[in-house]
Amino acid sequence: MPTNGGNCLFPKDEYYNDMMFAAVNQEQYMNDLGCGLCAVAVSTSNPFKPIRIRVIDRCPECEHGSLDFSDKAFKALTNMNPARVKIAWALIPCDVAVAGYPALVSPGSNIKFQFKSGSSQWWFQVQIFNTRYPVASVEMKVDGNWASMSRETHNYWVKPNGNVGGGPYTFRVTLADNSVIVAENVDMAVSGDDEDDTFSTGVQTVS
Numbered sequence: 001m002p003t004n005g006g007n008c009l010f011p012k013d014e015y016y017n018d019m020m021f022a023a024v025n026q027e028q029y030m031n032d033l034g035c036g037l038c039a040v041a042v043s044t045s046n047p048f049k050p051i052r053i054r055v056i057d058r059c060p061e062c063e064h065g066s067l068d069f070s071d072k073a074f075k076a077l078t079n080m081n082p083a084r085v086k087i088a089w090a091l092i093p094c095d096v097a098v099a100g101y102p103a104l105v106s107p108g109s110n111i112k113f114q115f116k117s118g119s120s121q122w123w124f125q126v127q128i129f130n131t132r133y134p135v136a137s138v139e140m141k142v143d144g145n146w147a148s149m150s151r152e153t154h155n156y157w158v159k160p161n162g163n164v165g166g167g168p169y170t171f172r173v174t175l176a177d178n179s180v181i182v183a184e185n186v187d188m189a190v191s192g193d194d195e196d197d198t199f200s201t202g203v204q205t206v207s
Contacts (some may be wrong), residue, residue, distance in 0.1 A: 006057035008155045010129055011114070011197040015056050020076070020101065023057035023068040032155045033176065034058065036134045040098050041067065041077060041089035048079045052101035054094065063196045093132045093177075105130055111173060111181055112199035114205035115190045116156050121166040124188065125156035129199075133176040141170040168202065 005013075006023070015021070022041075024034040037055040051073055059068040067089060074082050092098055094105040109130060116125040126149075128135050138157045139146040147160035168185040175181070186202035 007153075008032070008056050008058075009194050010036070010056055010155075012195045013197050014127075015054065018101075019070050019072040020051065020053050021056045021070050021071060022053045022056045025062035025064055025066045026058055026060045027064045027164070029058040030105075031134065032151050032153065033134050035155045036094070036129060036131055036202075038092050038104055039067075039089045040092050040096035041069075041087050042187055043078050043085045043087050045086035046078045046080060047075060050099040051076045052092070052098050054102075054104055077193065081124040091133075091176075095132045105132055110201040110204050111183065113183065113186050113189065114199045115188050117191050117194055119188060119190050121163060121188075124159050125152060126159070126171075126173075127156045128173055131173075131175055132179070135173060136176050136178075137174045139172040140164065141172070146172060169179065170202075181205070182207075 012115045024037065029036055030171040034055050038052065040050055042050045053069065054072050059066065062068055067087065069077065071082055078085055095103050095107045097103050111128055112130040114127045119125065121158050128138060138149045139147055140160060142160055142164055149157040149160060151157050167188045170184045171186060173181045173183065181204055183202040183204045189198050189200035
């Protein structure tokens with residue numbers, strides 16, 4: 001499988017590092033909510049050993065419940081060359097080690113914000129990564145109030161309407177487990193090619 005260009009547009013040096021990744025089926029991709037999902041998977045038809053993977057793409061042709069594994073992940077799962085096998089898999093937090101695989105997110109580390117190439121105070125999109133669970137919603141503080149941001153199909157969040165200034169910014173990020181991270185003083189860290197590792201963190205509190 002290629003090591004860039006996944007629908008989630010995560011930084012390639014970080015998200016393809018161990019090559020243990022997968023694409024999730026269209027239904028469970030859920031308009032990018034599946035991006036960044038970490039899971040443990042086992043083969044029920046050709047059992048070999050459990051593996052840990054992270055979702056970095058979607059599989060439009062895959063049926064509900066299906067994952068399309070990288071070659072390395074499939075080999076680790078089944079000790080076979082790529083084929084179709086029955087599997088069972090479950091969501092896990094990305095900051096825990098599981099099945100002999102190290103955590104993909106360092107416990108207690110900050111979430112990261114990357115602004116899309118071409119971003120400015122007049123127009124920007126921001127991606128959030130290095131999260132324990134996938135990102136469910138993002139808000140931005142504008143004139144003292146929280147304004148909802150909308151997610152694009154390429155896993156970036158669009159700024160609210162109007163001039164929000166040149167930063168630094170304050171964001172409120174809710175993850176799929178309902179944990180909330182407020183990040184203040186986030187600088188506009190603009191990526192060069194949308195898959196590099198440029199990021200800002202600001203000062204963060206978790207609730």
